[in-house]
Amino acid sequence: xxxxxxxxxxxxxxxxxxxxxxxxxxxxxxxxxxxxxxxxxxxxxxxxxxxxxxxxxxxxxxxxxxxxxxxxxxxxxxxxxxxxxxxxxxxxxxxxxxxxxxxxxxxxx
Numbered sequence: 085x086x087x088x089x090x091x092x093x094x095x096x097x098x099x100x101x102x103x104x105x106x107x108x109x110x111x112x113x114x115x116x117x118x119x120x121x122x123x124x125x126x127x128x129x130x131x132x133x134x135x136x137x138x139x140x141x142x143x144x145x146x147x148x149x150x151x152x153x154x155x156x157x158x159x160x161x162x163x164x165x166x167x168x169x170x171x172x173x174x175x176x177x178x179x180x181x182x183x184x185x186x187x188x189x190x191x192x193x
Contacts (some may be wrong), residue, residue, distance in 0.1 A: 107181035
């Protein structure tokens, strides 16, 4: 009898609703609520300190509880990502979007 390997998730599959993902992993049309903004200090933020990048994201409106919808992705590498953030539109670099945790809405798509 062979040991069955657990099925690997399909990298092209949509993440389940209600799940936590990084904003950089979100797809066009995904909607949800910002769960957290936490900039990891061990990563290179291109000349910005982790505290400074976190402050900038918060000033742009990326705060816990804000409603978010991905409305556009750039043509080259999907960068930048444009989102509807509560009642405004904001563009953010994909590498910075990796510092924002999003809880996908239950009624996505």
